Amino acid sequence: MAQHTQAPRLAPLRPPYDGAIQKRLDAIMPDGVPPLTLFTTLARNPRVFERMMSGGLLDKGTLTLRQRELMIDRTTARCGAEYEWGVHMTFFGDRVAITKEQSASIIRGTPQDACWDTENDRLILRMADALHDTSTIDDALWADLAAEFSDEQIIELVVLAGYYHTISFCCRAFNLDMEEFGARFDAA
Template sequence: MARIEPAARPYEVDMEATLEKLMPPGVEPLVLFRTLARSPRVFRRFMAGGLLDKGSVTLREREIVIDRACARCGGEYEWGVHIALFAEKAGFGAEEIAATVAPGEADCWTPREKLLIRLVDELHDTAHVSDALWSELTSEFSGEQLIELVVLTGLYHMVSFTVNALRLEPEAYAARFPA
């Protein structure tokens, strides 16, 4: 049971327009968005921090980081939304989807993708990146990409903390963690 009821229509005029832009036509805004809309200032700041645009890393790399960060935090709500909306576009099959949740580095990942898993895991476990891992990362990723990857990991820790603390119910179409 959600701890805070999502906002319901009618929304404030500017909030209605903002929420409408976030979703495909005819699709109800995410429970997360509608819940955060109860605090317009927080909602706007939250949305300003998004990195779902075309960034310096590929869609697949972005989704590996997001899905792994959410999985490590137990953020099933957000993990499920990303799997439902982006897994196919990122080229994930069942093995990759399961590997975002499984401990360790799965064989389905390329060596470069395994570095992403290690980055997220190390940040999650220690809130740092060791010199050894950083050295490996810099052989594969530019400084711009590394900034984006670290910030993505942090942003999706924040999203996971939010959805977990507010106990948001999964979206009807969202994936669920593998058993």
């Protein structure tokens, strides 16, 4: 997975931020944590920033936190978006009990790796791979997914994969610098 070696292509906004942007940043960032470079870069286009932040799926939906994070982590890893993968692994990896072996498998492994001990986890990884590789889900995988997940959960997983492809494209195309706290691919 190629990592950028160039400087960021867009400078993020610097404080003080416009009132609407500041309000949105305050709503999405934990207290005391500065806004992510991704957010302040997207905020250079307030319309896109608002739409992207309004369309996020980090709220409580039909999936467990672990299910959501596995889809996000596998999708961003497959896209080579170390920035976004690193932010999610840092903020959520321990909370959803992703082991060191699973973290490495998310980046370089397969859903059949021994570290994946539930069919649920393996199916999410297979789904992320299928969507990334073919932009669809074949009938056999669909049948497996339908046996394990509700229609609502399948819809949410597909939309998560698409949304995090978009986020990955932004991270990679903008050549975002890694957040200092973000996990790194080579450390997994």
